[in-house]
Amino acid sequence: MEEINSSLVDWSRAQFALTAIYHWFFVPLTLGLAFILAFMESIYVKTGNPEWKKITKFWMTIFGINFAIGVATGIILEFEFGTNWSNYSWFVGDIFGTPLAIEGIMAFFLESTFIAVMFFGWNKVSKRFHLVSTWLVAFGANISALWILVANGWMQFPAGMYFNPDTVRNEMHNFWEVLFSPVAVHKFLHTITSGFTLASIFVVGVSAWFLLKKRERSFALKSILVASIFGLISSLYLAFTGDSSARYVAEKQPMKFAAMEGLYEGRTNAPLVAFGILGSKKIEEGKQHHDFLMKLEIPSMLSILAFQDAKAFVPGINDLVYGNEKYRVMSTSEKIVRGNLARETLKEFKEAKESGNTAHYDSIKTVFLSEHFQKNYFCYFGYSYFNKPEMVIPNVPTSFYSFHIMVFLGFYFIAFFVVALVLLYKDTLDKSRWFLRVALWAIPLPYIASQAGWILAEVGRQPWVIQDYMPTMAAVSRLSTTSVQITFFLFAILFTALLIAEIKILIRQIKIGPKEGGH
C-alpha cells in the first residue's frame, strides 16, 4: 500500500490544532464565568441588595456573548474526526462515541433549558428558581466539559477497553474505568480550574478598566472581590491539580515528562529546571541532545514532583529511546519488535478470516484476546509503525517552553490574586493605578497559559494519537493534502471572524457598562 504523505499528516494536525485552539478561546471563560455569576446572584438573593442584581446581569450579558459566539465551535472537531481522522474514529469506537453522546445530550437538556431561564427569567420566575437555574448552568457547562476530557484522557492513557479484531474497534468493557481513569479525572479538574482562574482574571481585568476610567466604582470593587476570592482558591487548586497531573504524566507518559523538562539523560535526585533556555539540537554518539544555554535548577525537585521521592530515578529521553537495564526501562527497539509481532498476528487473523479457515481463525483470536498477548504485545501495537526508535521523541523545545510558560503564569496568578485581595482589604485598590494597569494587561495571560497547557498535552503526546496504540500517521484518512489545506484556510477565516466579532461585541458591551447592560 502507498505510504501516507507526511504533509497530509502535518496539514491534518495543523487543521485540528487550529480548530481546537480557537474553540478553546471561548470555552474556559464560559466554564469559570458561570460560577462567578452563580456566586454573585447568590449574594443578591441572600442580601436582597439590587446592586448585586445589576452586577450579576452585567456579567451575565458578557457570559451570553461569549457563550453564543463559542457555542457549536466544538462540533467542527467532530466533523474532522469523521473526515480527516477516520482510522482513528473507527479504531476508538464507543470509547469516544459514548462520552461525546452523553455530552451532547447533557449540554442540550441542561444548558439550553436553564440558560433560557437564566437570561429570560428575571422577574418572571421566583428569585430562588432563577438562582437554581444559574447554578445548574454552571454545573451543566462544567459537566459537559467532563465528557470530552474523559475521551482526551483515554487517548493519553487508554483504560477500560479491549481491542476486538473482528470489528477493528476498541470496545469498552468497563465504563467506570474509562470515566474514573486517574488521568481523565486529573485532566478534568486541572482544565476546569484553569477556566475558573481565567474567568476570574477576566473579571478583575475588566473591572480594573472601569476603575482606571473612574467609572462604576462600587460595581468594580464588588466584582473584583468575588473574582479574586474565587480566583485565589481556583489558582491554588490549579497548582495542586497540576502537580498531581504531572505525577500521572511521569508514570503513564514518561517521554512527555522527560520532554517537558528537556531531560535527555535520566538520573536520580533529578533537578527541576525552574527557568532555562534550550540550545540547538545536537547529535552526539548517535543520540539526540539539546544543551541548555542557561538554566536555573531546583535540586531533586523533579524526582520529588514525579515520584514523591528525592532519590527516585527519572528516565530521560535517551533512556526511553535506547533503554536502561539498570532501571528496567524497556528500549523503543524492543517495543517496536513486540508491536511488529502484534501487527503480524492481526494480519494473520485477517488472512484466516478471509480464507474461511475457522479453526485457525478461532485459535488466533484466542491468542489475540489473551491477557498475556494484550499486556505484552498488543499494548505496543503502535510502535510497529516506526522504523527507527528516535521517532518516538516529541518536539522537545515546544514541550519544554509550553510547560514552563504555563507553570510560571500559574504561580503569577496566585500572586496576582493575593495582591488584589490585600489591596481590597486595605481599601487602596482603586487608588493603586499600577495594579489596575497590571490587572487590565493580565487579561490575555490566562489565555496564553491555558493554550500552552493544551499544546503541552497534545504536542508532548506526539507521535501518538492514542498513547502506544496508534501513532498520528496511522490515524489520518487518505485524503488529498489540497482538500485539507482548503478547509484549514476556511476554518481560519471563519474562526478569525468569530473571534473579531466576539471581541468587538464584548468591548462595546463593556463600554456601555452595567447601567444599561441587557441581554
Place this chain on the structure above:
Amino acid sequence: MYLKFVYCKKKDGMVLNKKSWFHKVLHFYVDGFRSMTVGKTLWLIIFIKVFIMFAILKVFFFKGFLSERYDNDKDKSIHVLEELISR
C-alpha cells in the same frame, strides 16, 4: 398569535381561564426573545455560523470519509483493518 391557544376548562362547575404549561413556556420564550437587545445580534451570528457549519462545511467538505465510501460497518472495518496492517 399564541394567545389564541388559550383555552377554557370546565371543572367542578367552575370555568377556569387557564393557559397550558406548554403555552406558558412558549410565552416565556417569545417574551424573552422580544426583549433581547444584544441577543438579537448574537442570534444572527449563531444562525450564520450554524448555516456555514452544517449547510456548507458539512455538506461539501466533511462528508465522513468511511460513510461516503462504504454502506455498512463490515466494509468499514475491512478498510480500517487494511489501513492498520498495510500502512
